[in-house]
Amino acid sequence: MKRNLLFFSIASALCVLLTGCPDSNPEGTVEAKIKNISIKNTTYAGTVDNTTYTVTFDNVAAETNVEAIEFTTKLSLGAKLDKSVYDFTQGASEDGKQLVQTVKVINATVEQAYTVVINLTDPVSDPQ
Numbered sequence: 001m002k003r004n005l006l007f008f009s010i011a012s013a014l015c016v017l018l019t020g021c022p023d024s025n026p027e028g029t030v031e032a033k034i035k036n037i038s039i040k041n042t043t044y045a046g047t048v049d050n051t052t053y054t055v056t057f058d059n060v061a062a063e064t065n066v067e068a069i070e071f072t073t074k075l076s077l078g079a080k081l082d083k084s085v086y087d088f089t090q091g092a093s094e095d096g097k098q099l100v101q102t103v104k105v106i107n108a109t110v111e112q113a114y115t116v117v118i119n120l121t122d123p124v125s126d127p128q
Helices: 002-019
Strands: 034-039 047-049 054-060 071-075 098-107 110-120
Touching: 034 047, 034 054, 071 098
Parallel strands: 054 110
Antiparallel strands: 034 071, 047 054, 098 110
16 A cells, blocks of 8 residues: 555656646747837837837927937847847938837847837927
């Protein structure tokens, strides 16, 4: 009887160890996606398209400091942005109302580039 109990205990322990917890990522794939994004310390939220890998911010005030844009994001588990601050002064349209920059999401060995477009409103105040 003791021998059967010992065998059952060992067999049960092996089953638990071998099966473990259910895998939260059953295919073993790693993602590098933006789930949501906003410009830090503002109310500007971007529209994310994970099919074309673009993010669009509309009606951003022209007075926004586009030399030092920081984002608040929700990314795939374990992912991070390639930089903490982005300079959108390079990549402006001819009229300066549309700013474009590439932002990369990195997760382990997976990297995904997003085209981020900031559409500026007309200035409300004159620069000083």
